[in-house]
Amino acid sequence: MSRVGFFLQEALRALRRSAAPSIAAIVTIVVTVLLLGVLVPVLQTTQGKTEEVRDQLLVKVFGYPESTDQEVRALRDRVAKMPHVERVEFVSKAEALKILRQRLDDDSITEELPSGNPLPPALNVYPDDADNLEAIRSDLAPPNSKGKPQPFSPVIEDVVDSREQASQIRAVTGAIKIVLTAITALLLIASLGLVANTIRLSIYARRREVEVMRLVGATNWFIRWPFIIEGLVVGLFGAGCAVFILWLGKVTIVDPLSDRFALVAAQNTIEFLPLVAILIAAAMAVSALGSGITLRRFLQV
Amino acid sequence: MATRTRARRKARADAAQRRDPRAPIVELRGATVIYPGGHIGLERVSLDIHRGEFMFLVGPTGCGKSTFIKSLIREVEPAEGEVVIAGSDIAKLPEKRIPYLRRRIGTVFQDFKLLPNRNVYDNVAYALQVIGASRSEIRQMVPETLRLVGLSTKIHNYPDELSGGEQQRVSIARAFVNHPPLLLADEPTGNLDPVTSIGIMQLLYRINRTGTTVVVVTHDREMVDKMRRRVVRLDEGRIVSDEAAGMYADEESTNEFAVRMRSEMGVGEGHTNGEGHE
Numbered sequence: 001m002s003r004v005g006f007f008l009q010e011a012l013r014a015l016r017r018s019a020a021p022s023i024a025a026i027v028t029i030v031v032t033v034l035l036l037g038v039l040v041p042v043l044q045t046t047q048g049k050t051e052e053v054r055d056q057l058l059v060k061v062f063g064y065p066e067s068t069d070q071e072v073r074a075l076r077d078r079v080a081k082m083p084h085v086e087r088v089e090f091v092s093k094a095e096a097l098k099i100l101r102q103r104l105d106d107d108s109i110t111e112e113l114p115s116g117n118p119l120p121p122a123l124n125v126y127p128d129d130a131d132n133l134e135a136i137r138s139d140l141a142p143p144n145s146k147g148k149p150q151p152f153s154p155v156i157e158d159v160v161d162s163r164e165q166a167s168q169i170r171a172v173t174g175a176i177k178i179v180l181t182a183i184t185a186l187l188l189i190a191s192l193g194l195v196a197n198t199i200r201l202s203i204y205a206r207r208r209e210v211e212v213m214r215l216v217g218a219t220n221w222f223i224r225w226p227f228i229i230e231g232l233v234v235g236l237f238g239a240g241c242a243v244f245i246l247w248l249g250k251v252t253i254v255d256p257l258s259d260r261f262a263l264v265a266a267q268n269t270i271e272f273l274p275l276v277a278i279l280i281a282a283a284m285a286v287s288a289l290g291s292g293i294t295l296r297r298f299l300q301v
Numbered sequence: 302m303a304t305r306t307r308a309r310r311k312a313r314a315d316a317a318q319r320r321d322p323r324a325p326i327v328e329l330r331g332a333t334v335i336y337p338g339g340h341i342g343l344e345r346v347s348l349d350i351h352r353g354e355f356m357f358l359v360g361p362t363g364c365g366k367s368t369f370i371k372s373l374i375r376e377v378e379p380a381e382g383e384v385v386i387a388g389s390d391i392a393k394l395p396e397k398r399i400p401y402l403r404r405r406i407g408t409v410f411q412d413f414k415l416l417p418n419r420n421v422y423d424n425v426a427y428a429l430q431v432i433g434a435s436r437s438e439i440r441q442m443v444p445e446t447l448r449l450v451g452l453s454t455k456i457h458n459y460p461d462e463l464s465g466g467e468q469q470r471v472s473i474a475r476a477f478v479n480h481p482p483l484l485l486a487d488e489p490t491g492n493l494d495p496v497t498s499i500g501i502m503q504l505l506y507r508i509n510r511t512g513t514t515v516v517v518v519t520h521d522r523e524m525v526d527k528m529r530r531r532v533v534r535l536d537e538g539r540i541v542s543d544e545a546a547g548m549y550a551d552e553e554s555t556n557e558f559a560v561r562m563r564s565e566m567g568v569g570e571g572h573t574n575g576e577g578h579e
Contacts, residue, residue, distance in 0.1 A: 003433060006430055006431075208416055208417075209416060209427075211414060212416065212427065212428070212431075213431045214400075214403070215374075215403065215408050215414070216403065216404065216427075216432060216475070216476075217400040217401060217402070217403035217404030217405075217431075217432055218431035218432060219397070220397075220400070222400075222432075222433070223431075
């Protein structure tokens with residue numbers, strides 16, 4: 001027990017003496033952990049959305065918002081006779097609104113809409129086989145003279161394939177993911193380097209102590225522990241600050257928003273507490289690794 | 302697991318019993334230390350130091366005195382020969398046991414190696430803290446040792462508030478606080494004036510009389526001559542003489558030395574001193 005006290009005392013003494021490099025390391029860790037804390041839920045949300053869309057194997061035929069239910073329903077039989085089509089489902093404007101309301105879990109949405117129901121009537125076209133999705137799509141919207149898809153009826157505004165939708169979402173979120181991941185990776189490396197640097201300076205500042213410890217017969221681990229604890233304190237403190245900022249952001253920005261917007265309240269993301277545990281563990285791992293690398297290189301015991 | 306530990310402990314106890322209590326505490330057997338770059342630190346040095354002995358190690362700068370000290374705490378390892386301390390060849394000690402070897406050997410240096418941001422008490426207590434001594438042991442042993450070295454009144458002072466002699470006393474207290482059977486002093490009076498040096502040497506002698514073996518490396522000719530203890534002289538890594546109650550060098554008065562220096566430097570003959578002759 002007195003040993004742990006001694007290690008802590010030595011580590012804190014060292015931190016106080018070399019405040020500038022310690023603060024630099026702490027700030028970097030705060031930024032890294034913050035980004036990581038944002039990145040993890042964002043990655044999970046986009047992943048979930050992309051998969052959700054990709055799983056729906058159908059072609060959607062949307063009318064114009066002005067199109068009436070009758071106009072679109074009339075197309076139903078024509079579409080049903082097309083090759084590879086297994087069945088066709090008609091979604092009226094009212095039904096579309098109901099689905100939207102269900103999905104957003106908000107009944108008040110109709111009252112807030114300015115001019116009635118803006119949703120178009122639609123047809124859900126199910127293929128007999130997943131591989132024929134593309135064939136149905138080109139039958140519904142054959143390429144025109146310019147090579148662009150042109151819907152076969154003027155009532156139709158757009159023909160959407162769920163795969164295409166998924167790949168569009170994926171393209172956008174993929175870019176965000178790559179940028180966020182790259183920044184986080186760079187910041188992780190920077191934190192590692194700055195923790196290592198803090199410990200290196202600490203070893204230099206305490207070379208006399210180290211020399212005396214070796215002379216009077218302190219074991220190697222006894223000499224190393226204060227430095228490792230110093231690194232861990234830097235990591236823990238940085239992670240603590242970042243978690244506090246994340247919590248503030250959650251309470252003041254995300255929570256009020258998610259009450260109003262279903263998209264923000266991403267249902268299938270990680271809970272806050274496990275996220276905090278992961279972030280703290282990551283910060284500790286980075287700082288322990290940083291200390292460890294430096295001790296191996298610069299502390300010849 | 303427990304039985305294995307017990308067996309090992311028993312084996313160690315047996316080995317200790319087999320050891321002759323009158324066996325030398327330090328034995329060097331043809332120890333040769335070669336530094337990287339080919340410089341020879343020690344060359345085939347064989348030497349016994351017995352328990353309770355007080356020994357001087359003298360010789361010109363670069364003769365291997367410091368290498369001798371370093372080889373005893375395995376700071377350097379001999380390329381040939383062996384260094385045996387308390388019956389065990391320290392080259393065979395696993396890396397992990399070296400700290401425990403060093404706990405049994407106190408070391409004192411010319412530059413004191415005190416920690417400037419700790420006071421006298423903490424400097425001495427530090428040596429016990431880092432070997433994991435309990436708080437009650439520290440509270441008992443530190444004041445006791447500071448009383449022995451005569452610094453009871455200065456326990457709250459910082460090293461830069463002390464004289465050189467007092468700083469060296471702190472460093473001796475730190476080396477001796479856990480009562481090692483062997484104390485090595487590398488030029489302990491090298492930075493001190495003659496009067497202070499006598500005090501330090503008396504302190505080392507007092508420690509020696511408690512049963513601790515003391516090895517003092519020194520340049521201090523007068524001190525060696527006065528103490529009349531065993532003197533081992535090294536030159537270029539070899540032992541050139543080993544006398545039971547020796548003098549620093551062959552008898553040579555200051556005048557004779559001056560004559561020799563002048564003749565070697567080619568200055569006029571017969572000038573025994575600066576004022577010349579009548």
